[in-house]
Amino acid sequence: MTRAERDPIFDEPADRPDGQSQVERLFREHNDALLKFLRVRLHSDADAREAAQEAYIRLLQLDTPDQVSFLRAYLFKIAANVATDLLRRRAVQTKVETAEPDEVPASQERALQARQQLGAVQALLAQLPPNCREAFLRSRCDGWSTMQIAQHLGVSDRMVRLYLVRAIEHIETGLDDDGAAR
Amino acid sequence: MSDLRSPTLARSAARRWFVRLLDDEVTPEEIAQWQSWLAADPAHSEAFERVKAVWDLGGEAATDDVRPGAAERAADRYDGSVPVAQLRAPQPARGTPWRAPPLRIAASIAIVALVFGGWRMQTPTTVDAADLLATQRAEHRSADLADGSRVQLGALTGVQVQLTDAERTVRLPRGQAFFVVAPDKQRPFVVRTPLGTVTAVGTQFDVDVGPDLLSVTVTEGTVVLDPRRSSWWARMLHGAVDPVRITANQRLLVDLSGASPAYVVQSVGDAIPWQSRRLEYRNEPLRAVVADINRYAEHPVIVRDAELNRLGYTGTVQLGAIEQWLQGLPLAFPIQIVRGEDGVVVLTRKS
Numbered sequence: 001m002t003r004a005e006r007d008p009i010f011d012e013p014a015d016r017p018d019g020q021s022q023v024e025r026l027f028r029e030h031n032d033a034l035l036k037f038l039r040v041r042l043h044s045d046a047d048a049r050e051a052a053q054e055a056y057i058r059l060l061q062l063d064t065p066d067q068v069s070f071l072r073a074y075l076f077k078i079a080a081n082v083a084t085d086l087l088r089r090r091a092v093q094t095k096v097e098t099a100e101p102d103e104v105p106a107s108q109e110r111a112l113q114a115r116q117q118l119g120a121v122q123a124l125l126a127q128l129p130p131n132c133r134e135a136f137l138r139s140r141c142d143g144w145s146t147m148q149i150a151q152h153l154g155v156s157d158r159m160v161r162l163y164l165v166r167a168i169e170h171i172e173t174g175l176d177d178d179g180a181a182r
Numbered sequence: 183m184s185d186l187r188s189p190t191l192a193r194s195a196a197r198r199w200f201v202r203l204l205d206d207e208v209t210p211e212e213i214a215q216w217q218s219w220l221a222a223d224p225a226h227s228e229a230f231e232r233v234k235a236v237w238d239l240g241g242e243a244a245t246d247d248v249r250p251g252a253a254e255r256a257a258d259r260y261d262g263s264v265p266v267a268q269l270r271a272p273q274p275a276r277g278t279p280w281r282a283p284p285l286r287i288a289a290s291i292a293i294v295a296l297v298f299g300g301w302r303m304q305t306p307t308t309v310d311a312a313d314l315l316a317t318q319r320a321e322h323r324s325a326d327l328a329d330g331s332r333v334q335l336g337a338l339t340g341v342q343v344q345l346t347d348a349e350r351t352v353r354l355p356r357g358q359a360f361f362v363v364a365p366d367k368q369r370p371f372v373v374r375t376p377l378g379t380v381t382a383v384g385t386q387f388d389v390d391v392g393p394d395l396l397s398v399t400v401t402e403g404t405v406v407l408d409p410r411r412s413s414w415w416a417r418m419l420h421g422a423v424d425p426v427r428i429t430a431n432q433r434l435l436v437d438l439s440g441a442s443p444a445y446v447v448q449s450v451g452d453a454i455p456w457q458s459r460r461l462e463y464r465n466e467p468l469r470a471v472v473a474d475i476n477r478y479a480e481h482p483v484i485v486r487d488a489e490l491n492r493l494g495y496t497g498t499v500q501l502g503a504i505e506q507w508l509q510g511l512p513l514a515f516p517i518q519i520v521r522g523e524d525g526v527v528v529l530t531r532k533s
Contacts, residue, residue: 033213033216033217033220036220036230037203037213039234040200040203040204040234040237041203041204043238043241072210076208076210076213077208080206080208117239117414117417117418118239118242118243119243120414121239121240121242121243122243122244122245122248125240125243125244125248126248127266128266129258129260129266129269130250130251130254130255130257130258130260131250131255131258131260132258132260132262132266133248133249133250134249134250134255136240137244137248137249139204140237140240140241140244141241141244145204145205145206146204146205146206147206153255157205159261159262161198161201161202161205162262163262164201164204165194165197165198165201165262166262166265166266167240167266168197168200168201168233168236168237168240169194169197169265169266170265170266170267171236171239171240172193172197172232172233172236173265173267174267175236175239175413175414175415176376176413176414176415
C-alpha cells in the first residue's frame with residue numbers, strides 16, 4: 001500500500017508509514033536490545049538511556065525516516081555514534097566532577113559492595129600481559145576503538161578482540177576464584 | 183543449542199559478544215544474532231550481565247600505574263591463545279594450601295564426572311580427606327566421609343570435600359546434596375556455594391544450588407547461611423545482609439534473580455523428597471522447579487517468559503515421569519509447551 005491510497009482520517013495512525021510512528025515502533029521493538037547495546041559502550045544505565053533518547057531524536061531528523069529497513073539498519077549505527085560522542089563529553093566532565101550524584105540510586109549498596117572488589121580487580125589487571133592490559137585500558141578507559149588499538153599495538157584487530165576477551169576472562173574467573181576461596 | 187549444561191560455554195560466548203559489540207562496525211545481522219542468543223537461555227543474559235559488571239569494575243579499578251610502558255609492551259610475546267591464568271601457571275597457591283586447586287565452576291566438575299564417573303559407580307563410596315565426587319544426569323549417589331558424616335548427591339551435582347583439623351568443608355558449586363553431619367564441635371561442617379556459605383555442627387540438611395537460586399532445607403538441628411561468604415557476583419547481588427539461621431523443618435529460599443534479593447523462610451515437612459525420586463514444591467518459583475528438573479530431564483526445559491519464571495508452583499514431580507509432568511502443565515497453569523527440533527522444551531505463557 002502506498003501513501004496515496006491511505007485515508008488520513010479512518011486509517012489507524014500506527015499503520016501510517018509516517019516517520020515519527022515508524023521510529024517509535026522501531027524503538028519499542030528494540031528498546032531492550034538498544035539499551036543493552038549502549039550499556040556495553042557506556043558505563044552507566046543513565047548514560048545508556050540518555051544516548052537512546054538522543055539516537056531517537058537523530059533518527060527523527062533524518063531526511064528519509066520512513067523506510068523501515070533503512071531505520072533498522074541504522075538504529076544501532078546511530079546509537080553507537082551517539083555513545084561515542086557521549087563518552088567524549090563524559091571524559092571532559094569527569095575531570096571536573098568526579099561523581100554524578102543522581103546516578104547510583106537503587107543500587108547504591110551494590111555499588112558499595114562492588115568497590116570492595118576493586119582491590120582484587122586491580123591485582124588481576126596487573127597480572128595481564130602488557131599488550132593485553134594496554135588493549136583493555138585503551139578500550140575501557142580511553143574509549144579507543146578496536147581499530148585504533150590495533151594500529152597502536154601493531155597487531156590485527158582480531159588480536160585486539162582476543163586480548164579484550166582474555167582480559168575480561170582473567171578478571172571474571174579471578175573474581176570467581178576469590179569468591180570461592182572465602 | 184542450550185548452554186544449560188555449561189555455564190563456561192555461556193560465559194565465553196558472552197565475552198566474545200561483548201567485545202564484538204564494542205567494534206565500530208556492527209551489522210544489523212550481528213545485532214539480530216546477538217539478540218536471539220540473549221533470548222535463547224536465561225543463562226546467556228546472566229552471563230552477559232556478568233561480563234558488563236567485570237568490564238565496569240575493570241575500568242573503575244584501573245589506575246595510571248597499571249599502564250604498561252613501551253619497553254614492557256615490546257617484550258611481550260603473549261598471543262592470546264591461552265587464558266592469562268594458564269600463562270601464569272604453574273602458580274604457587276596464594277594464601278592457604280586450600281586454595282591451590284581453585285574450583286572454577288560446575289562445568290569442571292561435570293567433566294570430572296564424565297571421566298571418573300565410570301569407575302566410581304559403587305555406592306556408598308568412602309571419601310578421604312580431599313576428594314571430588316560427582317553425579318551424572320539423573321544419577322543419585324551417596325558417600326561416607328572420613329569423619330562419619332554422609333553426603334547424598336542429587337543428579338548433575340559435584341562436590342569437593344576437604345577435611346582438616348579446623349574445618350570440614352564441602353564445596354558445592356551447583357546441584358543438590360543432602361548432608362547427615364557427624365557431631366564435632368571442634369570442626370564445623372561448612373558447605374560453600376557460590377550464593378552463600380552454610381555452616382552446621384551436628385545436623386541434617388539439604389542444599390540446592392542454581393545459578394541465582396539457593397535453597398537450604400533443614401531436617402534436624404540448626405544451620406546458618408552466610409550470604410557474604412559467596413562469590414563476588416553473589417556478594418554484589420546480596421548487598422549488606424546478615425547471616426540467616428534456619429532450624430529443623432524450615433527451608434530458606436534465596437532468590438537473586440530479581441531487582442533486589444529475596445529471602446524467604448518456609449516451614450516444611452521432615453522429609454527430603456528428592457531421595458525418593460520425587461520432588462515436592464510448595465509455592466516455589468517455576469524457575470526453581472525447572473532448574474531441578476533439568477538435572478534429570480533428557481531434553482533441557484527452558485522458560486522463555488520472565489513473569490512465568492516467577493509463577494508460584496505447588497505440586498509434585500515424579501523424576502521418572504517428567505514427560506507426563508510436562509504434559510500436565512498446560513492443564514493447570516497458563517503455560518504453553520513448544521518443542522524445538524533439537525528436543526528442547528520451551529515453556530511460554532499461554533496467550
